[in-house]
Amino acid sequence: MQIVVAGQGYVGLPLAVRAAEVGHRVVGYDVDTHRVQQLAAGQSYVRDVDSSRLRAVLDSGAYSATADTAALAGFDIAVITVPTPLRDGVPDLTFIESCARTLGEHLRPGATVVLESTTYPGTTEELLLPILEEASGLKGGVDFLAGFSPERIGNKRWSFETPKLVSGIDAKSLDAIKGFYDGIFQTTVPVSGTKVAELAKLIENTFRFVNISMINEMAMLAASLGVNIWEAIDAAATKPFGFTRFTPGPGVGGHCLPVDPMFLSWKAQQELGVPFRFAELAADVNRHMPDYVARRLVEALNKRGMPVSGSRILLLGLTYKYNATDLRNSPSARVAELLIDLGAEVRGAEPNIPDGDDTKLNVPRVDATLDEVAAADAVVLLMDHPRFDLQMIEKYATYVLDCRNRLSGVNVEAL
Numbered sequence: 001m002q003i004v005v006a007g008q009g010y011v012g013l014p015l016a017v018r019a020a021e022v023g024h025r026v027v028g029y030d031v032d033t034h035r036v037q038q039l040a041a042g043q044s045y046v047r048d049v050d051s052s053r054l055r056a057v058l059d060s061g062a063y064s065a066t067a068d069t070a071a072l073a074g075f076d077i078a079v080i081t082v083p084t085p086l087r088d089g090v091p092d093l094t095f096i097e098s099c100a101r102t103l104g105e106h107l108r109p110g111a112t113v114v115l116e117s118t119t120y121p122g123t124t125e126e127l128l129l130p131i132l133e134e135a136s137g138l139k140g141g142v143d144f145l146a147g148f149s150p151e152r153i154g155n156k157r158w159s160f161e162t163p164k165l166v167s168g169i170d171a172k173s174l175d176a177i178k179g180f181y182d183g184i185f186q187t188t189v190p191v192s193g194t195k196v197a198e199l200a201k202l203i204e205n206t207f208r209f210v211n212i213s214m215i216n217e218m219a220m221l222a223a224s225l226g227v228n229i230w231e232a233i234d235a236a237a238t239k240p241f242g243f244t245r246f247t248p249g250p251g252v253g254g255h256c257l258p259v260d261p262m263f264l265s266w267k268a269q270q271e272l273g274v275p276f277r278f279a280e281l282a283a284d285v286n287r288h289m290p291d292y293v294a295r296r297l298v299e300a301l302n303k304r305g306m307p308v309s310g311s312r313i314l315l316l317g318l319t320y321k322y323n324a325t326d327l328r329n330s331p332s333a334r335v336a337e338l339l340i341d342l343g344a345e346v347r348g349a350e351p352n353i354p355d356g357d358d359t360k361l362n363v364p365r366v367d368a369t370l371d372e373v374a375a376a377d378a379v380v381l382l383m384d385h386p387r388f389d390l391q392m393i394e395k396y397a398t399y400v401l402d403c404r405n406r407l408s409g410v411n412v413e414a415l
């Protein structure tokens with residue numbers, strides 16, 4: 001089939017390449033011309049897609065990257081994987097809107113449009129569908145098909161093996177969408193409607209966000225009560241049922257977990273006039289975690305008679321999750337900002353982000369060498385990384401605030 005994947009980012013590119021590999025003709029459409037040029041030159045910026053795989057589908061002609069809307073003509077299936085950010089707590093669906101207009105202008109009878117972007121329940125039928133209908137002059141469910149299928153790929157282990165939820169605005173749409181994804185994912189899981197699929201994604205991410213925030217709050221309480229939260233979590237995790245292990249950290253980052261629950265919160269407030277209290281509370285706890293990390297550091301320096309102002313602090317691990325290359329909403333940036341505001345001399349080590357690709361990093365970059373570790377008045381392990389020499393850090397750091405419970409010693413305090 002002729003497939004368009006609109007949005008060639010972290011979600012769209014892996015899907016487009018995979019669809020090309022299984023035999024479709026795929027147009028990877030993106031409005032970012034720089035991104036398109038990179039992709040057309042065979043350079044992948046997404047870790048899940050090796051440049052060699054990208055080049056193979058480019059060379060075979062199965063995949064092309066373009067910013068030219070003329071290339072969208074005649075598609076059988078278009079998948080929308082554009083951003084859905086929050087702006088001041090309000091979902092910004094303008095990317096979906098403009099993408100829908102563009103696709104609508106190229107929609108022909110019999111074609112299918114699937115939304116994959118994370119959003120609140122109702123988006124597919126209340127927002128996407130009317131725009132497609134208006135732009136195309138066609139009727140959804142009569143002339144063309146549509147549905148929602150959330151992106152859930154998580155990591156190398158759970159890539160296209162992750163069961164794919166699929167939904168449609170009607171039975172024919174569901175059939176078409178399921179058929180397409182059956183050829184790409186190991187398992188597809190049909191649900192009865194688009195709102196169920198939209199909400200399912202929000203349940204998954206809210207579950208993680210609320211639980212991580214809960215354990216973060218417990219970590220702060222446990223530290224004040226003089227109880228080792230990490231040992232308590234290990235103890236609780238020996239229960240073979242009814243418990244899921246979550247561990248504390250300096251805050252939940254990324255552009256999914258802290259963002260997605262707010263979609264439901266916004267929708268509930270708009271439509272029902274009530275807040276989604278769990279999401280709001282979790283967001284509040286999460287927002288304050290970097291302040292807590294900074295406070296712990298100030299207290300630790302204070303115990304040694306040192307002001308934070310003028311102290312040299314080395315932050316280790318700046319991405320928001322283990323071994324990731326993604327700095328979006330990383331709590332590390334906020335920790336750094338708070339310490340810099342207090343007058344500290346802050347440096348940061350992040351082996352995953354190549355030099356020069358650090359526009360979101362607000363601290364000078366260094367490697368986590370013995371010299372850097374030994375010269376710091378305090379080291380903060382914000383996120384661990386396989387390249388950090390933990391034994392060396394334990395041995396040579398004057399003081400470590402370990403937000404990941406990876407180190408031990410008299411000079412180490414766990415979060």
Ligand SMILES: NC(=O)c1ccc[n+]([C@@H]2O[C@H](COP(=O)([O-])OP(=O)(O)OC[C@H]3O[C@@H](n4cnc5c(N)ncnc54)[C@H](O)[C@@H]3O)[C@@H](O)[C@H]2O)c1
Nearest residue numbers: 007008009010011030031032081082083084099117118151
């Ligand atoms: N990254 C993840 O791990 C992940 C996981 C699950 C769900 N999601 C969701 O998937 C969606 C996409 O996320 P992402 O991480 O791939 O974002 P991204 O920013 O990496 O990529 C989105 C791409 O869409 C392009 N774009 C914007 N407007 C466009 C338009 N009108 N037409 C065509 N292209 C357009 C952008 O230029 C960008 O390249 C979001 O809703 C996100 O919440 C992401």
